[in-house]
Amino acid sequence: MRVAVIGGGINGVMTAWAFARRGDSVDLYEKGQLMSATSSSSSKMLHGGLRYLEHGHLGLVREALQERSWWVRQAPQFASPLQLLIPIYRQGGRAKWLVGAGIRLYDLLALGSGFPRGRWYSATEVVDRFPALRREQLLGAYGYWDAQMDDYQLGLWAAEKARQAGARLHEQTPVLRLDATTGEVSFGGSSASYDRVVNVAGPWAEKLLADSGVTSAYRLDLIRGSHIVIPGKREQGCVLQVPGEKRILFVLPLGERTLLGTTEVSQSDPDHCAPTEAEVGYLIDNYNRCFSEPIAQQDILARFAGIRPIVASKTDYSAASRESVIERQGRLLNVFGGKWTTARALAAAVLTKSQH
Structure with missing residues (x-):
C-alpha cells in the first residue's frame, strides 16, 4: 500500500515508521525540517500526565506511563528517569x-x-x-x-529508525492540498496519489483541510x-x-x-x-x-x-486532556491532538484505522 504522511513532528515520524515496518511504501512530507516546530519546543518531559488524574483520564495516563518506559528503554542516550x-x-x-x-x-x-x-x-x-x-x-x-528527554535528538533518532525501515522523509516539502477521495497530494508544482493519506500535521492539520476544501467534524x-x-x-x-x-x-x-x-x-x-x-x-x-x-x-x-x-x-x-482523535474520510485519515509521550501508541492506532 502507498501511504503519504503529512507532518514531520514526532507523531508524523512515528506514523511513518509504523507503516514502513508493516511493509508499506511510505512518503513523509514536512514543510520545514523534521522536529523543527512543536515537537522540539516541549517541556522535555516523557510523562503520564499527573494532573489529568484530577479529570478522570485514567486510560490516557496509564497508556502514557507505559509508553514513557518504552522510550527510556529504546533510547536511554536521549531519555532517562x-x-x-x-x-x-x-x-x-x-x-x-x-x-x-x-x-x-x-x-x-x-x-x-x-x-x-x-x-x-x-x-x-x-x-x-x-x-x-x-x-x-x-x-x-x-x-x-x-x-x-532531549526532544529534538530523540525525534531525530525516531526519524532515522523510520528511514531504516524504508520510509522516505521529504523535508522542505510543504503539502498545499490533498484529496480525500482520490488520495492525491499536491506539493509545489507536482503531485502524487496514495492509497492512504495521513494528515498528522499537528497545529497545521486543520488549516491543511481548509486549504483543501475538506470539512471535518472536529476542530x-x-x-x-x-x-x-x-x-x-x-x-x-x-x-x-x-x-x-x-x-x-x-x-x-x-x-x-x-x-x-x-x-x-x-x-x-x-x-x-x-x-x-x-x-x-x-x-x-x-x-x-x-x-x-x-x-x-x-x-x-x-x-x-x-x-x-x-x-x-x-x-x-x-482540564483539557491530550487525548487524540483519528477521523477517516475515504482515503484520508485526519489525526487531531496527541502528545509526545504517546506518539508510538497513536501511530499504532492510525495503522489499525487505515485497515478498515
Whole structure:
C-alpha cells in the first residue's frame, strides 16, 4: 500500500515508521525540517500526565506511563528517569492528602513500567534538595518519577529508525492540498496519489483541510506553552502549584541550566509562536514566589514556545486532556491532538484505522 504522511513532528515520524515496518511504501512530507516546530519546543518531559488524574483520564495516563518506559528503554542516550518533588505548604495549593492520593494512583497505573515509586519527604529533606525553596509553612513534599528527554535528538533518532525501515522523509516539502477521495497530494508544482493519506500535521492539520476544501467534524484549539531557561544546575525537578489556579509549573534540570515552564495561552496562528512579555513575567513571578533567590528579566538565557493542539473547544485549558482523535474520510485519515509521550501508541492506532 502507498501511504503519504503529512507532518514531520514526532507523531508524523512515528506514523511513518509504523507503516514502513508493516511493509508499506511510505512518503513523509514536512514543510520545514523534521522536529523543527512543536515537537522540539516541549517541556522535555516523557510523562503520564499527573494532573489529568484530577479529570478522570485514567486510560490516557496509564497508556502514557507505559509508553514513557518504552522510550527510556529504546533510547536511554536521549531519555532517562527523573524525580520531581511537589512541595506542600500549610496554606495554598492542593491538600497533602489529595496530592498523596494522586501519587499513589499514578504509581498504581505505572505498575510494570520499571520506574521507582513515589514517597513523602520531610521539610528538611526537601530543603536539602532545593536550598533556595521558600521554607515558611513548608510541610514537606511528595516525590514521584517521570522521564526527561532531549526532544529534538530523540525525534531525530525516531526519524532515522523510520528511514531504516524504508520510509522516505521529504523535508522542505510543504503539502498545499490533498484529496480525500482520490488520495492525491499536491506539493509545489507536482503531485502524487496514495492509497492512504495521513494528515498528522499537528497545529497545521486543520488549516491543511481548509486549504483543501475538506470539512471535518472536529476542530483544534491551539494552546501556546512558553518556557524560559535560567542559570543554575539542578539534579531533580520541582513542580510548583500556582496560587488560585489549578495549573502547575515545572522547574527542571537542563544540563548546566534550569528550564521553567509552561504557560497555557490561546494561539491563533501556528506559524508565529513566541513567548510574550506577559508570559515571561508570569513565569518569573511564580518562580520568585517559591524561591528565595529571585530571578529577573536579565537572568533569562533563552526563551521558546510550542503549540499544543487540543481537540474541540474547551473552556478550561487546564482540564483539557491530550487525548487524540483519528477521523477517516475515504482515503484520508485526519489525526487531531496527541502528545509526545504517546506518539508510538497513536501511530499504532492510525495503522489499525487505515485497515478498515
